[in-house]
Amino acid sequence: xxxxxxxxxxxxxxxxxxxxxxxxxxxxxxxxxxxxxxxxxxxxxxxxxxxxxxxxxxxxxxxxxxxxxxxxxxxxxxxxxxxxxxxxxxxxxxxxxxxxxx
Numbered sequence: 001x002x003x004x005x006x007x008x009x010x011x012x013x014x015x016x017x018x019x020x021x022x023x024x025x026x027x028x029x030x031x032x033x034x035x036x037x038x039x040x041x042x043x044x045x046x047x048x049x050x051x052x053x054x055x056x057x058x059x060x061x062x063x064x065x066x067x068x069x070x071x072x073x074x075x076x077x078x079x080x081x082x083x084x085x086x087x088x089x090x091x092x093x094x095x096x097x098x099x100x101x102x
Contacts, residue, residue: 002054003082018042019077026060038066058083
């Protein structure tokens, strides 16, 4: 099973087609101005890529800088890593008012 792809390990045109349609944002931290450190999720499925069943699934991009005003450069996304969606339950400690149900 292939778990990492780059524009060098698969056809460059195919890679560009994959990153042309964002499925979700998996990571976004404020940088400065209108820019963010970002990771995107892409879906490769049978409908859009019937000739590449070995790539079907969800893929996360490398981290890159995305600017809401100017977008990004095409070369900023150069690697995709196969991912699957998981659920994480995080317990958080907090202070509550005594006698309150908050």
